[in-house]
Amino acid sequence: MAPRKDGSTKKPMNRGAWTPVEDQKLAQCIQTHGAKKWKTVADKSGLNRCGKSCRLRWLNYLRPNIKRGNISDEEEDLIIRLHKLLGNRWSLIAGRLPGRTDNEIKNYWNSHLCKKASHIEEKPETSTTQETIAQNNIVEDIVMLESKDSISGSVNSDVSFDVNEFLDFSTEGSYGFDWVNRYLEFDPIQFPENTKRSE
DNA sequence: AACAGCCACAACCGCCTTAGT
């Protein structure tokens, strides 16, 4: 077997499905060391798993407040809309869906929504040039906001929403749908002022 | 009942970015 790219040529790491015992050990270790120092967590847990693997397991499965399965129609609709805006930026999309992981959304997209979306794509009755330009601006806004998490308040004077509110999905109730409705439910013909920024 | 094909999901891989020195 060729040496792994991560440089670990020594003792082989555990791979494959996680056992309940491993989950328990990992959770305990994260409680002690925090969910950030994955190298430390991997070392101290004694699981013989790499940091990456621990991180993935925690983020996708063990993390508290995680929602599993039963993606609602509302969430599904949001995923489709966000994917139309953001493309395969799964982590960004997941950031708008509290309790959902990028991996889960990615899987759900690939297995459920990919065909559905391409169906919709085949008859792009609502896609106008104006809307496309507006959507591109929204994507730029989102990416920019993600990179400016230290800045509070309005980043772009043309964008009339609060950044902290925009990025705060910590509360179960907020759900993150308001902002997207504000963006996505506008009709460029009915609300031409929404597309002004593209001029 | 047995088998093949399909589907869903967990996990891994490799690349890129970021942080630390």
Next chain:
DNA sequence: GACTAAGGCGGTTGTGGCTGT
């Protein structure tokens, strides 16, 4: 500024379960 290790992300693969024949 250069280098290295770790983290983060998207793409891909492996596998178990389900369904149809």
